[in-house]
Amino acid sequence: VTNKELIKFLREHRDDKVFGGGDFDFQKSWNKFADQYGFEKDSGAVKITLSDYGAYFTHTVSQSVLQPAGAIVASLVLIFGGWVATVNASFGSLPGDFLYPVKLATERVQLTLAATSEQKARLHTEFAGRRLDEVIEISSSSVEGKVEKVRGAVESFKESITSATNAVSDIATSSPESAAAIAIAVDQKMEVMASVLSIEEVNENATEEHSEQIAEAQSSVAASDHSLTETIVSSNETAQKDSTDRYLQDSFKKDMLEIDSRSAALLVRVDNIALAVADGRTTYDFSKNLEVIREVLDDSAEQMNKAKTYFAAGGWRRVLEIVTDLKIKLTNAEELVLDMEIEISTGGSSLPAHQ
């Protein structure tokens, strides 16, 4: 067989169904996609109008000329106008302070000048850390409008966390090999932030609203942590490296220890509730709820055994799936137990029935 003959054969059979050929109805496939994901079905031809051209070119000019020019001018003003000291002074400012806008403007300039997604991911993580510092500092102070300021800082913290995670996802799409290193770096910083938040969580002087905001910040960190771990696992699947293996090993070991200890604590709480029921300290029928939680704990033990087997074999994707699933189930079970404990201690009747 010569190359020519082979090419001829391939071209002759290009429409063969074995080679994925045959009729293809784009509209039919689009309609199916539109049904599944709630998109518009009727998709006539798009007309590009003059205003589209105008909007696009205005946007392009502002992106490619005005923004960099603005950044350069701002940099020159900062450097030559003797503003460096002002910027330095602004680093310690808090929301509401006179210099706080300078701090934010400096951060925006840094982001504009960042050339790659990697730099952006690192900057967003750095800024998230700053917002967290602000949250802690304001909440322990007695400044005017404290509640609003903390709320604003928590929102900014969540935005920075999301932006950092999105920047890592961008790298994962364009360059999976280098995504792991940056994902690990960002994840390590997130871990520090999670520790700070967990200390703040048990702050006895915190108001209910503040506790809710801390809980929101914690769930943002948890979501980002999951997304980053997913990126590291995918990268490890594409190009297995000792560094990602080691990182995943440590990270999942911590997760599994956490699940073990949460399960053990939950079991003790469930036993205490069962004891309270037996002693007649509540009239509410907890049998269904207790049964459900015991099932969760049994399932958790079984799944943990599987996770440990996959862990030993380096099956990180499966470990991630199991650990994520168990954390969600345990959180739900913990909430249900808390409801029952409140019911017993208050003797109230507001406990929702198990869904």
Place this chain on the structure above:
Amino acid sequence: VLKVKEKILLFKIRTLRDERAFNEIVREHAGALQRFFKMKLPRIEDAEDAFSITLFRTWNYLTAAEVESLSGLLFTIARSVVAEFYRNKKNETVPIEGHDQETEDFEDSFSTKLEVEKVKAKILEIFNDEEQLAFQLRYFDGLRVREVAKKIQRSENATRVLIHRLLKKLRVELTKKV
């Protein structure tokens, strides 16, 4: 480099979340994408599901970020969807040989059918994902080397060498068996 029309459509998607612009922009690549999924996945339904998932993920990406190569992005996502499919199915029995039901409709002679299936099996066996895609785009979709290069995000020269090497490799493998 993206064409101006494509850039404007992408701009409309990103800033206005314009679904019709998205329809227009993926239409051009849909044929090659469908063939890619049909070649790689066991059933027509799997190929259709993979197509929908790929469109949805591409939409999410395009509404959040700017892209430099749309076709590169589409096929990167498509390859990850296929990899995910086999990862999820690894514990199940998946028929990896073609579309059984469809192949019954072939009007080709028995011997040609055998040859075609043998060539496909060999392509799936000896080429990795990227190589299969490059080969498919060049010889089944009939794209020029420059267009193939854009879709697999390599230089034109590297793609030309790759395609030549793949054709030679396939020829040698097929001849070996004969």
